[in-house]
Amino acid sequence: DGGPSSIVASVPGKASNSPVWSPSGLQIAFQSDRSGRSRIWLVSRDSVGRPWHEAVQLTDVRCSTPVWARDGSGVLCDAGRDLVFLARDGRVSWRRNLVPSSGLVGYGAPAYSRDGRTIYVQGIKEDYIFGTYAIPVEGGPPRLVMQLDDPTLSVPRVTSPGGLGVGPN
Numbered sequence: 001d002g003g004p005s006s007i008v009a010s011v012p013g014k015a016s017n018s019p020v021w022s023p024s025g026l027q028i029a030f031q032s033d034r035s036g037r038s039r040i041w042l043v044s045r046d047s048v049g050r051p052w053h054e055a056v057q058l059t060d061v062r063c064s065t066p067v068w069a070r071d072g073s074g075v076l077c078d079a080g081r082d083l084v085f086l087a088r089d090g091r092v093s094w095r096r097n098l099v100p101s102s103g104l105v106g107y108g109a110p111a112y113s114r115d116g117r118t119i120y121v122q123g124i125k126e127d128y129i130f131g132t133y134a135i136p137v138e139g140g141p142p143r144l145v146m147q148l149d150d151p152t153l154s155v156p157r158v159t160s161p162g163g164l165g166v167g168p169n
Contacts, residue, residue: 009043009055016041020075022068027088029058029066029075040066040077040086059090065109070116078108083119083135096135098123098142104133122148 008028009016016032027044034041034055040063043055063077063084074087085093098104098121107123119135123142133142 008052018065020066020068023070023072031064031066040075059086061092067110067112070112076110078110083110104142
């Protein structure tokens with residue numbers, strides 16, 4: 001609403017990053033090493049405009065890059081070779097290792113589709129196909145939706161100190 005900014009979670013000398021608002025605006029999930037190990041934490045409030053409560057560790061699962069489910073039921077995070085969905089109470093609702101079923105050897109940057117039924121990740125397969133993959137939330141193998149190392153794609157690139165241009169890599 002244009003008011004002054006305020007610190008909602010801070011521990012001197014400890015890093016906190018990747019903050020994401022819940023759909024309701026009542027919680028913020030973030031990654032922090034405040035416990036000595038990088039984990040997902042939550043800070044919450046009772047209603048918009050009310051004070052924030054003390055941050056609590058959501059889980060002891062090693063996760064990064066939290067992303068709220070569209071319905072606010074929990075947080076999706078990247079746990080190395082697994083995608084993990086954490087309920088708001090910290091329970092692991094599901095964990096999926098995509099390597100055996102898909103050949104993805106690396107992936108990250110999870111994001112939900114607008115309808116919340118698909119998760120998109122940037123990934124690379126065993127055969128070195130780098131791209132964006134769609135994964136059904138209900139299960140199933142990842143599907144390549146855009147190959148990012150396709151030489152025919154034009155991508156934005158800086159062509160001068162003051163502007164953007166479009167052209168091949």
